[in-house]
Every structure is written in C-alpha cells, then in structure tokens.
Amino acid sequence: MLLRRCTQGLSLISLLLISCALILDDMAVLLAGGTLAMGILGQYLLFDNRLREIVTSVEIRRSLNRNPVRKGTTLQVASTITFRGSSRMHIQVEDLLPPNTILVDGVISVTTSPDPSSQTHQFNYRIIPVIHGTHHFSGLSVHVRNIFFEDTITLTRESDREPVLSVQPSGLFAAPVSDVSGGTMDSRKMSVWKGVDIHSLREYTIGDDLSHVDWKISAKHDKIFIRKYSGVMSHPPLIIVDLPWNGMPYPEKDFNRMVSDVTGMVKHTIQTYQYVSVLLISGPNILHLIREEKNISRCISALQEWMHPAERFVHFYRMPDRSDLRSHVRDIENVLQQTTDTRTLAFYELLRDRYLTILQYQRAPAFSGQVARTLSQLLMSDAYLFSLGCGDSSHIRHVVRQLQSRKIRVHIRIVDATLSGTSSIRAYLADTRGVRS
Amino acid sequence: MKPLLPEYLFFIALAAGVTGITLLAGSPVWYLNVILLTLLLGIMVITRTWHDRGFYLVCGGEPLVVACSTINLWAGLFTVCMLAGIVYGALGLCESRQDLRPFVLFCGSSFFIVLVIQLSNHVLLPLLILGSITAIILAIQSVRAYQFRKLYSGA
Numbered sequence: 001m002l003l004r005r006c007t008q009g010l011s012l013i014s015l016l017l018i019s020c021a022l023i024l025d026d027m028a029v030l031l032a033g034g035t036l037a038m039g040i041l042g043q044y045l046l047f048d049n050r051l052r053e054i055v056t057s058v059e060i061r062r063s064l065n066r067n068p069v070r071k072g073t074t075l076q077v078a079s080t081i082t083f084r085g086s087s088r089m090h091i092q093v094e095d096l097l098p099p100n101t102i103l104v105d106g107v108i109s110v111t112t113s114p115d116p117s118s119q120t121h122q123f124n125y126r127i128i129p130v131i132h133g134t135h136h137f138s139g140l141s142v143h144v145r146n147i148f149f150e151d152t153i154t155l156t157r158e159s160d161r162e163p164v165l166s167v168q169p170s171g172l173f174a175a176p177v178s179d180v181s182g183g184t185m186d187s188r189k190m191s192v193w194k195g196v197d198i199h200s201l202r203e204y205t206i207g208d209d210l211s212h213v214d215w216k217i218s219a220k221h222d223k224i225f226i227r228k229y230s231g232v233m234s235h236p237p238l239i240i241v242d243l244p245w246n247g248m249p250y251p252e253k254d255f256n257r258m259v260s261d262v263t264g265m266v267k268h269t270i271q272t273y274q275y276v277s278v279l280l281i282s283g284p285n286i287l288h289l290i291r292e293e294k295n296i297s298r299c300i301s302a303l304q305e306w307m308h309p310a311e312r313f314v315h316f317y318r319m320p321d322r323s324d325l326r327s328h329v330r331d332i333e334n335v336l337q338q339t340t341d342t343r344t345l346a347f348y349e350l351l352r353d354r355y356l357t358i359l360q361y362q363r364a365p366a367f368s369g370q371v372a373r374t375l376s377q378l379l380m381s382d383a384y385l386f387s388l389g390c391g392d393s394s395h396i397r398h399v400v401r402q403l404q405s406r407k408i409r410v411h412i413r414i415v416d417a418t419l420s421g422t423s424s425i426r427a428y429l430a431d432t433r434g435v436r437s
Numbered sequence: 438m439k440p441l442l443p444e445y446l447f448f449i450a451l452a453a454g455v456t457g458i459t460l461l462a463g464s465p466v467w468y469l470n471v472i473l474l475t476l477l478l479g480i481m482v483i484t485r486t487w488h489d490r491g492f493y494l495v496c497g498g499e500p501l502v503v504a505c506s507t508i509n510l511w512a513g514l515f516t517v518c519m520l521a522g523i524v525y526g527a528l529g530l531c532e533s534r535q536d537l538r539p540f541v542l543f544c545g546s547s548f549f550i551v552l553v554i555q556l557s558n559h560v561l562l563p564l565l566i567l568g569s570i571t572a573i574i575l576a577i578q579s580v581r582a583y584q585f586r587k588l589y590s591g592a
Binding site: 001005006009010013017018021022025026027028029030031032034035036037038039041042043044045046048052055088139147153154155156157 | 489491492496499502503504506507510513517521528529530539542543546547550551557559560561563564567571574575578581582585586589590591
C-alpha cells in the first residue's frame with residue numbers, strides 16, 4: 001500500500017500537530033491532529049475494503065491459437081478479463097506474460113476510470129517463446145488507486161496462470177551473419193595455395209618470389225620486404241547427427257559407436273579447420289545447433305549434453321519428399337508413353353494418380369523450412385549425416401534434399417556395428433586426406 | 438438556478454456555526470476566527486481546479502479547527518465535521534447516500550476523540566489511547582492483508 005502525494009502531506013500535517021500537542025500540552029491541537037489521523041486511517045480501511053472487492057471479482061480466461069508451440073514461433077493469445085469496477089477507484093489490469101517470452105504486438109493492459117459496474121475486456125496479443133519447456137502464464141497484475149492511496153497486487157492463483165504453454169525445442173530461428181564468407185577461408189597454416197589476405201611481412205631472403213615484394217614498405221624502410229600471404233582452405237564440413245527416438249528400442253551398441261565416431265570427427269575437424277558446426281536432429285525435429293565452435297572441450301561437453309535418444313514431437317511416418325514424388329510422376333509419364341500393355345498401363349496410371357493425390361494434399365513440412373533456415377547460417381561444401389537408420393528415415397531425405405539444393409556434397413553414415421568394413425570416421429579421415437593431398 | 442455545490446453548503450454551515458460560537462463565547466480575539474474563515478473561503482475558491490485540492494483545504498481549515506477548539510472542544514468538533522464535509526464535497530465523495538456513510542463514521546470517531554480529550558487533563562493519556570487503538574487496527578489490518586495476499590498472490 002502506497003500513500004499518494006496528498007495523503008503524504010496530510011500525514012505529515014497530522015504528525016506535526018500531534019507533536020506540537022505533546023510539546024505544548026494543548027488539547028485543541030491534539031483534537032486537530034487526532035481527527036486528521038483518524039480520517040486518514042478511515043480512508044485506508046475504506047480503500048482496503050474496496051481493493052478486496054475488486055480483486056476477488058477479477059477473472060481471466062486465456063486461449064492460445066495453438067499449444068504446444070515451437071520455440072521462436074509467434075503465438076496468438078486471446079484473453080478475456082472480467083472484474084467489477086468501483087466508484088472513486090481507478091483500476092489497471094495487466095495480463096502478465098509467461099516467463100521467457102517476448103511480446104510482439106497487441107495490448108496486454110487496460111486502465112478503467114471509476115465505474116461500479118461489471119466490466120469485460122478483451123486482449124489480443126502475440127508472443128514469441130524464446131526458451132523451450134513448459135511455462136505457466138505469470139498471472140495478472142491489478143493496480144488500484146484513489147485520491148489517497150494506491151496498491152498493486154499480482155494474482156497468481158492456478159486459474160490466473162492457465163493455460164500451460166508447452167514450448168518445443170527448435171532450430172535456431174535467428175540467422176546471424178556468418179563471420180566467414182565465400183567458398184573458402186583464410187588460414188595461417190602452410191599451404192601451396194595463396195590467399196588474398198596478407199598474413200605478415202618479413203625481410204627478403206635469397207630465393208623469395210620477387211612478385212611478393214611490398215614495394216611501398218620496402219621504400220619506406222630502405223629494405224626489401226616480402227609479403228606473406230595467408231593460405232586458403234575449404235570450409236569445414238557440417239556434421240549432422242540424427243538421434244534415435246527415446247520412445248522405441250534402439251541398438252545401444254551402434255549408438256555408442258555413433259557417439260564415438262561423431263566425437264572423433266568433431267575433434268579432427270576442429271584441429272584441421274579451427275572450428276566445427278554440428279546440427280543435432282531427432283527425426284524431423286531440430287534439437288540444437290553447435291555453430292562454428294572453436295573450443296574442443298566446449299564442443300565435446302555440448303555433445304555429451306545433447307547426444308542421447310531424444311523425444312520426437314513430430315513424426316513423418318514415411319512421408320515422401322515432394323520433389324521425389326514429382327520426379328516419380330515424370331518417370332511414370334515417360335513409361336506410359338512407351339508402354340502398350342494394358343495391365344501395365346493401368347498399374348502405372350493408378351500409381352500416378354496416387355502420387356498426384358499425395359502431392360495435392362501434402363504440403364511442404366515445417367522441418368524442411370527449419371533445415372533451410374539453419375543451413376543458411378552456415379558455409380560448407382560437405383556435410384556428414386550420422387544416423388542409426390532405425391525406424392522411419394524419411395526425414396533424412398528431406399535433409400539431403402535441402403543440402404543438395406545448396407550444392408553441398410552429402411555423406412550419409414548409417415552406423416551399423418554388424419556391418420564389416422571401414423568405420424565412418426576412418427572413411428571421413430580418408431576423405432579429408434584425399435582432398436588435401 | 439444552479440444548486441450550490443456541497444462544499445459551499447458545508448462552508449455556509451461552518452461560517453454560521455463559527456460566527457455563533459464566537460459571539461456566544463465573547464472571545465477577545467473574535468476577529469481571528471473571521472480571518473481564518475475568510476482564508477478558508479479564499480483557498481476554496483482559488484484551488485477549484487487544482488490537483489490535491491483536499492490537501493490545501495485541510496491546510497486552510499486546520500488553523501480554524503485549532504482556534505475553535507481553543508474556545509470550546511465541542512465547537513472544535515463541529516468545525517472538524519464541517520471541514521470534513523467541505524473536503525468530502527470538494528473531492529466528490531458526497532454524491533450519493535452511500536457516500537455519506539464514511540462521513541458519518543468520521544463524525545462518530547471524532548466525537549469519541551473529543552470525548553476522550555474532554556475527560557483527560559493532559560495530552561499524554563488521550564494520545565496513548567488513540568495511539569493504541571490505531572496500532573491495534575493497523576496490526577489487525579496487516580494480518581488480514583498478509584492472509585489476503587497469500588491467498589491471491591501466494592506470497
């Protein structure tokens with residue numbers, strides 16, 4: 001409870017009068033001070049009583065346009081707040097957002113002038129959850145004031161905090177500008193390839209290429225200086241790890257091997273290219289992106305945190321890629337032109353109709369868009385996709401399609417301990433050596 | 438004809454009462470009450486459109502309360518009640534019959550205060566009684582406020 005400016009002044013006068021009455025032993029001054037104090041006390045009791053009446057009458061109903069939602073996506077909220085007003089009281093009611101959400105647009109508070117009737121107010125606003133998990137709304141804030149007092153009370157009853165917002169993890173939604181550009185990056189390692197950046201200058205020694213002489217610096221210092229150019233190297237590959245679903249059994253031995261392979265590749269990539277990017281998915285769900293991490297220990301600890309069988313909020317159930325379907329339809333039409341057998345024709349026509357029906361009703365999945373947005377943040381020429389290959393693997397096709405559309409070479413590593421031959425990490429090391437040698 | 442605002446009605450009653458009390462008492466400083474009445478009227482007129490008008494009216498009326506109480510405590514009670522009526526009227530708190538209830542309660546509690554003061558010889562005893570009553574009310578109110586907040590805010 002806060003005293004407003006008028007009440008502060010009146011309290012001060014009352015205090016002064018009572019002090020004077022005590023010092024002067026004057027009953028008249030005591031009467032003036034005492035009645036003033038009693039008046040303030042009475043107003044306080046009246047205010048408190050009305051505040052209780054208002055607060056007990058407040059009700060809220062919220063509805064979300066969808067729940068659960070993905071982290072970083074916009075969510076529409078409609079709130080209906082009902083409360084009984086009061087004469088002489090200004091009331092401000094504010095709908096409090098769930099923690100870790102950003103208000104995009106809309107109004108979440110209303111201020112009413114003194115009116116004793118029952119009032120209903122409708123709020124429509126949009127929020128963006130920025131952290132995944134389950135979040136309750138924070139409740140309601142009711143601010144009441146009259147001429148003498150003001151007070152704010154935050155209502156956090158169960159009914160004031162409903163509904164529970166379920167935020168699912170998603171790929172990084174903001175696309176920051178990459179600090180590397182072009183098809184290659186400069187490196188300070190020794191290389192036969194000359195980059196464009198000057199790494200350092202040194203004095204000329206016999207045998208140096210005279211085309212590398214920096215003539216301006218040489219003229220300034222009266223010595224011949226040679227430019228040392230940075231070497232060039234390709235961008236590190238993107239490592240994509242498809243984690244198994246924790247809702248069904250998976251081969252633990254293969255999973256452990258996949259973890260070990262991914263860890264080895266990450267270490268090798270950081271040692272070779274200075275940084276690595278790892279995209280962790282579980283079916284058609286983007287879980288986490290380790291973006292251009294340079295520190296091996298930090299990257300390994302992130303992998304330890306994330307590389308476990310994960311919950312899949314979305315399943316594809318063998319959803320075919322639209323591009324593949326269109327390609328199948330084209331192939332069938334070619335076959336239909338060349339075939340004369342009626343039974344074969346009937347079969348292919350039926351198959352084509354089925355494909356066209358699927359194309360008509362099936363939209364491009366959100367997962368493809370998320371993969372595209374995530375890939376747009378990174379620069380790479382190769383991508384390695386690790387998967388156990390158990391269960392539905394149609395999401396892999398969607399990932400590969402996105403990578404191929406960006407002219408990125410894709411290497412898929414289905415980890416299976418029962419298969420003999422070179423392990424994926426050995427194959428990768430062989431690949432990189434082959435490229436660099 | 439436009440009806441008089443409630444604060445002016447209360448002021449007319451106050452002016453009549455104070456004049457009567459001054460005349461009856463035959464006070465040698467009768468002019469002081471007249472000056473203080475004029476001062477209150479001036480403040481009422483000047484502060485018609487000001488914010489926190491109640492504060493200025495109380496500031497202007499308290500010297501009159503003290504002056505009337507010096508003549509007679511019951512005259513002081515009358516002045517306090519009329520001043521409260523002026524402030525209530527000025528703040529728009531006298532618009533309905535229900536609004537009069539706090540005003541009547543205030544007059545009743547002021548009567549109790551005057552009674553306590555009347556029965557005492559020195560300031561200390563009535564001050565202790567009033568202070569104790571205020572402390573008890575505030576303590577009860579604090580507990581109620583805590584319970585209320587715990588129920589609605591969980592804090």
